[in-house]
Amino acid sequence: MAETKRNPPWTRDELLVALDYYLDNPDDYFSPTGNGVLGLTAKISHVAKALGLTGSDTLRNANGVSMKLLNFRAHDPNHNTKGLIRGNKLEEVVWAEFADNPTALKKVVASILDVTQVATAEDAPFLPEDDLTEAVEGQLLTRMHRYRERNATIVKRKKAAYLKQHGHLCCEACGFDFHATYGERGGGFIECHHTKPVSELAAGETTKLADLVLLCANCHRMVHASRPWWTVEDLKEALSVRR
Ligand SMILES: [Zn+2]
Ligand SMILES: [Zn+2]
Known part of the structure; x- marks a missing residue:
């Protein structure tokens, strides 16, 4: 039987990029075949690559990204979200930190995407460091x-x-x-x-x-x-x- 590689959990960086999109489009259906989700998937894939994340072919595909956006909706008090599944703990943390401050989040996400243009995992051989706590703004920053x-x-x-x-x-x-x-x-x-x-x-x-x-x-x-x-x-x- 072929070995199935597990995908790593979503990182803070990726969640920030997804949340920024969610806050811009809170009423969207997040169809995995829609241009919006496809564009976001491409951005998140760049972030995953810059972080050196590896997994299966499904690592941050449009279905997973669409699901993550729906996970965020489960935290959204403006929606009747009965039946929607919340994802992981970090997603809740990121929601609490940034959902009320979309302007600050937009700035952070612009910087993260900016860094993915030049960063690869090899650019930062000094990480991870035991005594350094990742910033609220994520690993790349x-x-x-x-x-x-x-x-x-x-x-x-x-x-x-x-x-x-x-x-x-x-x-x-x-x-x-x-x-x-x-x-x-x-x-x-x-x-x-x-x-x-x-x-x-x-x-x-x-x-x-x-x-x-x-x-x-x-x-x-x-x-x-x-x-x-x-x-x-x-x-x-x-x-x-x-x-
Ligand atoms: Zn001192
Ligand atoms: Zn310092």
Whole structure:
């Protein structure tokens, strides 16, 4: 008997793209042969590919996409959805996060689709990381964020500029200075965090020094430790109430 490959569960990225379509067309029948669902299926397939998802021939086909849109309808208070089946837990989470904010979602989805134009799974060999929680905006924009803040050239420039201005390198949130604490070994040691909202990261855009902030390893981990990621202001606020 031929082995049937199982398709992986829907990712946050794919669900965001599907939800954006749902919110634009809440009263549609979502026919799997209609142009709307077919166009959406093509987009979602690009996202799945960029994420490196593999499965059977039915991975994100029009039937599956149509079903997912109907799953979303089961969450829609504007519809009498008796008998409609809800899908997985993540779909419920994504609905709760974005159904009331279609404008923000549209921006996120535009960025995700933008990234799929250039991204392949190999573009981000540093993922997955144990200590990095995927952003609300999904895996592709998480990768883009990481890629931006680890760009050696811009990081070097940021450190040099900060050093010139302040005379030493330290965490811009808590003030931790690796050199002062660990001596020579800590010289030049600090991480960079990209402050621009991930939904505003466009593929091919260059990072400006002003987009980066210096953070110690602890502070940087805390920013990314859960969803939604903290802003630098959130981080400073958390530090200030505990001092
Ligand atoms: Zn710090
Ligand atoms: Zn970061």
